[in-house]
Amino acid sequence: KAGVTQTPRYLIKTRGQQVTLSCSPISGHRSVSWYQQTPGQGLQFLFEYFSETQRNKGNFPGRFSGRQFSNSRSEMNVSTLELGDSALYLCARQVSYEQYFGPGTRLTVT
Amino acid sequence: DAKTTQPTSMDCAEGRAANLPCNHSTISGNEYVYWYRQIHSQGPQYIIHGLKNNETNEMASLIITEDRKSSTLILPHATLRDTAVYYCIVRVAGSGGSNYKLTFGKGTLLTVNP
Numbered sequence: 001k002a003g004v005t006q007t008p009r010y011l012i013k014t015r016g017q018q019v020t021l022s023c024s025p026i027s028g029h030r031s032v033s034w035y036q037q038t039p040g041q042g043l044q045f046l047f048e049y050f051s052e053t054q055r056n057k058g059n060f061p062g063r064f065s066g067r068q069f070s071n072s073r074s075e076m077n078v079s080t081l082e083l084g085d086s087a088l089y090l091c092a093r094q095v096s097y098e099q100y101f102g103p104g105t106r107l108t109v110t
Numbered sequence: 111d112a113k114t115t116q117p118t119s120m121d122c123a124e125g126r127a128a129n130l131p132c133n134h135s136t137i138s139g140n141e142y143v144y145w146y147r148q149i150h151s152q153g154p155q156y157i158i159h160g161l162k163n164n165e166t167n168e169m170a171s172l173i174i175t176e177d178r179k180s181s182t183l184i185l186p187h188a189t190l191r192d193t194a195v196y197y198c199i200v201r202v203a204g205s206g207g208s209n210y211k212l213t214f215g216k217g218t219l220l221t222v223n224p
Contacts, residue, residue, distance in 0.1 A: 043213065106151065
C-alpha cells in the first residue's frame, strides 16, 4: 500500500565517499519527501520535491542534495560522507493528508 | 505543530485490545491528530487521522476527547505483528503551511506478548 520503492535497501560506504539513493513512487504521484532517521535525532526532514522542483528544504548541510525526474523518481545524493551520516533514509509520497513511506535505505558509514 | 506526550512503552497480550494514549493539550482548532507506527528498521506506516470525531478504519480506531486535548488509538485485537513504535502527531492537514514535513517525537513502544 505504501507505493514507494527505495533502492538499495542496505549500503555500506567509507568516510569521504559519496552516495546516491533512489526513490520511486507509484505512477502519478508527483510529491516526494526525503527524511533521515537516527536513534539520537529521530526523524528529520531533508527536502521535498514536487514535479521536478525542490519545494521545501530542511536544515541539512549542502552535502545533501536531491533531484526529481519527469517520471517522479527521485534521487538523493550525499557527498563527502561522515560517520554521522549513518542512518535510515526514508522517502515518502504525499497522498491527500497522508504520507506513505518506503522501506528506507540503511546507510552505514565506516 | 503542537507538542504531544506519549508513554515510553506499553505491553499488551496477543488478542486483546491495545489502547495507546496521547496528550496534546496545546492543539489548535485546525490541527488534526495523526497516528503512524514503525516496525523495527522499516519505514513508518500511516494508521489513521482525525479532527474531532472518532474515526475507524481497517487498522484501528481513534478516539478524540471532546476538548481535543487527548486521544487514544485502539488496536482492537492486537497481534504479534503489531509490535512497533507508535507515533502520535498533531498537525495542520492539507497542502499548505508546514504540511510538507512530518516530525516524530519518541513515540510509544508497544510490545504485544504471546
